[in-house]
Amino acid sequence: MDVTLGKSATIKRVYNNNVLLATEADSTEVVLLGKGIGFQRRPGETVDTSLADQRFVDEGLYLAPQLADLLSEASSDHIAVAQTITELGHAALGLEPRQSLMIPVLDHLTFAVRRAQEGTHIDFPLRWEVAQLYPAEAALGRQVVALVNDSLGVQLQDDEWVAFALHFVNQQWTKGDxxxxxxxxxxxxxxxxxxxxxxxxxxxxxxxxxxxxxxxxxxxxxxxxxxxxxxxxxxxxxxxxxxxxxxxxxxxxxxxxxxxxxxxxxxxxxxxxxxxxxxxxxxxxxxxxx
Structure with a gap:
């Protein structure tokens, strides 16, 4: 989730004004996220990666086109909240604020908000286990639910804290799976x-x-x-x-x-x-x- 200063890439696809899929000189596919970075740009043009706020690459869990799809479909508010959640994980649990945490959190956040807006409830069968086995992550998961509700003006299902807590556990121990x-x-x-x-x-x-x-x-x-x-x-x-x-x-x-x-x-x-x-x-x- 970094920016490589001064590195040029060739645009493969413009998703919207804020998201580009590009290829660097070493053939690495990258997703560039930044306000206006895709404005009036076309495939085949070069782009300076330092213009992006963030640079994402395939880390095994999501391919670059999947990352671009997710980032282009998420609102800027959702992305900002996911970044804040990642920073909370760093502050509370010492987790590195990396793409491997931010992207799954954003993915879950998007669907959690959609479920809240549609009034859809799902079961979280590991609620008791997570509360007992991972108290620090559980506490942070509850904090995240409150943060999302306040920041996005929604009312998430109370049990959503379970999934957020598991994302924090996942980042510490299994790194993606x-x-x-x-x-x-x-x-x-x-x-x-x-x-x-x-x-x-x-x-x-x-x-x-x-x-x-x-x-x-x-x-x-x-x-x-x-x-x-x-x-x-x-x-x-x-x-x-x-x-x-x-x-x-x-x-x-x-x-x-x-x-x-x-x-x-x-x-x-x-x-x-x-x-x-x-x-x-x-x-x-x-x-x-x-």
Missing amino acids: FSKTVAMTETISRVFLRLAERWGWPIDENASSAARFVTHLRYVFARAASDKQLQTSRLDVLSAVQLAYPEAAEAALDIAALIGDAINRVITKDEISYLALHTTRLYVEMTEHQ
């Missing part, structure tokens, strides 16, 4: 249900050990999904945990299977060992409060 974020959320929720079944009591998800455990699960999921699992330790942590806390060790093996099934990966022994350390901490703390 929203389906993996949903799978991660559903899997972590199943983990807590499985632990409750194994240990015979519900897990207090507001406890500090549970919060740390969720954070670790997110790291495990992200590493495994991107094929960057831990696998260099020479310490047999799992065996030690099996001797001292067999309930926690068995839980770690069970959790590894759940995560592996969710993303079609085999979880390494090192990852399971670290999982076992966290299940032990959780087991000991929960046992003390029973």
Whole structure:
């Protein structure tokens, strides 16, 4: 979501006065966004990319023509609000204010506003899970809904905060593949249900050990999904945990299977060992409060 100063590009298509699709000298397709940048311009002409307020490229989730379609169909108010939401993500969660966050947020925002205007309601089945597992992102999602309502004069469905929160989670852990974020959320929720079944009591998800455990699960999921699992330790942590806390060790093996099934990966022994350390901490703390 940057501007390359002084770099020329050849216009491929003029979408409107504010959006152009162009090709740079290295054949990179770019979308240029800027007030009046497309005014009286034609395909085949060259354009200085420094005239654009923002420059977008294909990052895997949207092809350049799809980006141009989205940006040309969105109002300037929607784009401005999406940019503000991206900046909020940076301020509140430390997220980089990149295209990979702003574009999906704009895409969702456009449809959310349309649903509000048409009076269409949809179900958000992960509302409870998101609130429990990602409290910081959930709080920011609610803030975003209020911002949109105030800025655009609409009344979004209250539950829209769930989707915005998941976009923030997605940016932190899976970098674009929203389906993996949903799978991660559903899997972590199943983990807590499985632990409750194994240990015979519900897990207090507001406890500090549970919060740390969720954070670790997110790291495990992200590493495994991107094929960057831990696998260099020479310490047999799992065996030690099996001797001292067999309930926690068995839980770690069970959790590894759940995560592996969710993303079609085999979880390494090192990852399971670290999982076992966290299940032990959780087991000991929960046992003390029973």
